[in-house]
Amino acid sequence: MNPKNERAELAADQRLGVGNVLTTLIERGTGLDRPTLTFDTEVDGHPAWQPLTLAHLGERVAARAAVLHALGVRPRDPVAVWVSDGADQVLGYLALARLGAIPALVNGRVPAEQAAEYIRRLGAVGVIADRPHRDALSSAGSTTALLADPADLGTGDPGAAPAAYRHHGDEPVVITHSSGTTGLPKAVVHSHHSLFAAIRHRLSLPKGQGLDRMLGALPSAHAATVIAVNLALTNRAQLAVVSRQTGTLVLDAIESWRPASVLGFAATWSELAGEDLSRRDLASVRTWWNTGDCAHEAHIRKLIAHGTRESVTARGRVTRSGSFFVDGLGSSEMGHSQFHITHTPDTGRYGRCIGRPHAFSDIAVVDDDGERLGTGEVGQLAVKAPTLSLGYWNDSVTTYRTRRDGYFLTGDLVYRDEEGYYYHVDRLVDAVDLGDGHRLYTMLCEERVLADCAGVLECTVVAVSTDGRVATSVLLVLDPAADQEADRTAEVLAALEPWVARTVERVVVVEPDRIPLGATGKVRKFLLRRRFLDGELLGRETSAKQVAV
Template sequence: MGADNFRATLAADAELGAGNVLPRLAAHGADLHAPRVTFDVDVDDIPAWTPLSLATLTDRVAARAAWFAARGVGRRDPVAVYVTSAPDVFLNFLALTWLGAIPALMNGNMPIELAAEFVRRLRGVGVVLDADHAALREHDLGVPVLGDAAETGTGDPAQAPPHHRHHPEDPVVVTHSSGTTRVPAAIVHSHHGLFAAIRAVRLTESRPYGEVRELSALPAAHAAGIITLNQALCNGYQLLCLSAQGGPFTRSAETILDAIERWRPTGVFGFAVTWSELARVDLGTRDLSSVRNWFNTGDCAHESHVRRLVAVGSHPTWTRDGLVDVPGSKFVDMLGSTEMGHGAFRITHRLGSDRYDRCVGRPYPFARIALLDVATGEEVPDGQVGHVGLKSPTLAIGYWNDSVTTWRTRLGGWYLTGDLMYRDEAGDYHHVDRASDAVDLGGGAWLYTALSEERILKHCPDVRDCTVVAATADDGATVTDVLLLLADDADTTLDRTDRVRAALGPAVAATLRRVVTVPDDDVVTGPTGKVRKFLMRQRLLAGAGQP
C-alpha cells in the first residue's frame, strides 16, 4: 500500500484516536521496523540518539503497561506523571492509555509547591516521579507515589493486558495550561478530540517532497507534544524529541541549534518562546540548511523573530537543472492553546512575506470562529476587536474537577479562548492581546500589551524580546512598564525610551512609567515560558522596584 493510501486508510479508521495509535498502526500493517522516534536521552538500555522503531516503541510501552497494571492501575484511573525527559512523558502516556487509564502530564518546570497542589486537585490514584522531582514526596499529595519513572520500563512486556478499546469521547489525557494567571488548570482531552486535527488535516494534506524529519522542541507534557508525536507516527515521519533543558523554562538556542546540525531535520516545532531564544544567535553562523519549515503553536510569533528564521534554511524548487534546494524556509504560525486542542488558525510566512502586524491568517477548515461582544453575545463587525469564540472537534472536554471554570468559558455555544482579535476586510484575523491583559483607557482607546510588544520589537531591532505590563491603580490611572531584553550585541547604555514611545502611539505612551533593560530572570514566567503578567502587574502596582 502506498504512503498516501495508507494515510487515507488511517484517516477513515473510526477507532483510531489519540489513545491507541500504536495498536491501530500495527493492525493496518505499518512497517514495524523502520526508524520512527529518536530521543536525546537513554531509553531503558537503549542509548540516546538511537532511532526507535514501532516494534521497539511498542515493546517499551508494553513493559510500562505491565508495570502499572501490576500496581492496580486500570480503566479511568488518573495518574500524574511529573518528570523531565521526553521518553518518560511519552512512553508512560502510551502505557497508561494502553490500560484505559488517564495520564495527567505535568510540565517538569512546574514549581514543586504548585505541582503538589495540582496533584491534590487531580484526585487521582497515584503519581510517577523522577529523580529531578523527588522533593514532591515530602508533600501531602493525597495519593501514593507509585514509583520512579526509571522503574516503569522494568515490567514484562508479555504480561501487559490487552489494549483498552477507547470510545471516541473517552478522556484520554489531562494536560495543563501555562499557568499565567493561577495554578495551572488541568485540562482533559478526549480520544477523538485530541486526534481530530490529525484526521482532518495532517493525514489528508499533501505529503512533503522527500524524506521528512521533524524535531520537536515543544514540552512533551503539553497537548501539542502529544499531537506532534501522533501525527509523526501516523504519517510515517521520523521525529526527534528533545529533552535537554538549556535554561529554567525553555531549551536554549544552543541546545536546539546543536540538535538541528546533528540530526538534520526538515521541520522544527516550537512555541513562541523557542523563536525568542533563537533570536539570541546570529543564525547565519549555523548550518540550518536542512530546515524547510518552522512550525509555531501557542501564542503567535513576533515578526522580528519570524524574519530571522525564514532567511535561513532552504526549500526545494524546480529549475532548468531540475529540483534543487534554494535558500529560504517557511514559517507556519498556528495560534492555539491547550484548551483549543490544536491551533485553530494558520498563516505561512516566507522570504518577502508582508502579512504581519500580528496577523494569524484564517481558521483551519475544522474550526468555526466568531468574534463576540461578551456583553451581548453578538458578533462584532469587521475591523472591531472582539472576544474569540471557537467551535471545533479539537476542543478539550473541559477542566478536570472544575465545572465552574468549564462553564464560565462558554457563551452561546461558543468556547471563549480568552483572546482578542479583529478580522480585516480581506477576511484575515489579527491577534491583539489576551483579554486578561488588555486595558480600557477610555474614550474608545485600548492598551493591548501583545500588540504593543509587537510594535516595539519592530521599531527596536536590537531588542531581542520585550514585555509590556500595564495595570490600573485604585485612583483609576493606568501605569505601564516596558521591560526590554536586549540582543547580545546591543548597546546597553542607549536610552530607548523615545523609540518605545513612538512605537506605542500617543494614547498608550501617555501611560508609560518607564522603559528598562532587564535580564531574563527579571521577567516572571510560567512552566512553559509564558510571561505571568498578572504577577508582573501586582509588582508594578506595589512599586516593588524592577518587576
C-alpha cells in the same frame, strides 16, 4: 502498501484516536522495522539519539503497561506523570493510554507546591515521578501515592501486558494543563477523538514539506507533543523529542540530528533569534512550525532567513534559500492551532496576523454580551471545533464559564480584516481600557517595539490601572552586542500609538531572569502587575528611564 492509501485509510478509521494510534499501527503489521521516535536520553539501554523502530517502541510501551497494570492501574484511573525527560513523559502517556487509564502530564518545571496542589485536585490514583520530582513532592507535603519511578517501568515483560484497551471517541484519554500564568494551572481534558481531529484532517491533505523528519522542541507534557507524536506515527515519519527547549540546546539538536522541520512555541523562537544564527548550520530546516501564542515578526524573520524550501514554478519544482514559518494561534483548550499562515522571506503580512481559520474551525469574534462583531472590530475569540477539549477536570464551574452557545471563549482578543485574515492583539486579562474609545493591548505593543527598535531581543509590556490612572512599563531585553546604556525611550514611544505612549511611565532594560515565566515560557504578567503595585521596579538597579506622563 502505498503510503497515500494508508494515510487515507487512517483518516477514515473512526476507531482511531490519540489513545490507540501506536497499537493500531502495530496490529496492521506493516512498517514494523521503520524508525519512529527518537529521544535525547537513553531508553531501557537503547542509546540516546538513536531512533526506536515501530516494533521496539511498541515493546517498550507494553513493558511499561505490564508494570503499571501489576501495580493496579486500571481503565479510567487518572495517573499523574511528573518527570524531567521527554522520553518518560511520552512513554508514560503511551503506556497509560494502552491500559485505558488517563495520563495527567505535568510539566517538569511547575513549582513543587503548585504541582502538589494540582495533582491533589486531579484526584490522581498515583504519581509517576523521577527522583528529583519525588523529593519535591515529599517536601511539598503531597499526600498522593507515589506509584513508580519511570526508570523502573521498562523492566516489565511486554508479553504480560493486558490487551490494548478499546477507546471510544468521546472518552477522556489524556489530561494536560494550561500555562499557569495567572495562578494554578488548569487541568484540560482531551478525548480520544478531540486531539486526533486535526491529525485526521492533515491525513486527508498532501503531506507538508518537512514532515518526514521533525524535531519536537515543545514542552513534552503539553498537548502539542501528544499531537506531534501521533502525527509522526500516522505519517510514518521520524520525530525527535528534546526534553529542554532552550535556544542553545535546540540549535545543537538541529545541527546534529538534521531535521527538516522544527516544532516549537514562541518562547523558543525568541531564544533562537537571540543567538548568532550565522554561526549555526540550519541548512536542513525547511519548515518552522509554531503553536500556542503566535510568534513575533522580528523573530520569524531571523529564522526564515536560513534553511531552504521548495516552490512550484513554471519550470517545475525549484529549491530556494530561506525556509517556511507556519504560524497560528492555539492553546491546550483549543486542542490545536485554529489558524494558519505561512511566512517566507518573500511575504510581509505581519502585525500579529494569525492567518485564516483551518477548515475544521468555526470562528466568531464577539463582544462581552456574546454578540458577533464586524470586520475590524476587536473582540473575544470564540471557537467551535472538533479539536476542543472536553473542559477542565474536576472543575465544572470554569468549564461552563468558558462556553457560550456551543463556542469556547479562549480569553484572546482578535479582529478580522476584509480579506478574512485574523489578528491577535492581546489576552483579555492583560488589555486595559484607556477611555475615549482607546484600549491598550500589551502584546500588540510588544510586537511594534520588537519590529521598530533595533537591538531589542525581547519586550514585555505591563499596564497597571490604579485610581483611574494607567501606568505602563516597557521592559526590554537587549542583544548583548547592543549598547546597554543607551536611552531607548524615544524610539520605544515612537513605536507605540499616541494614546498608549502617553501612559508609559518607564522604559527599562532588564536581565532575562528578572521576567517571571510560567512552565511553558509565557510571561506571568499577572505577577508583574502585582509586583509593580507593591512598588517593585525591576530595572531600578540597571537603567530605568522615567517618562513624563
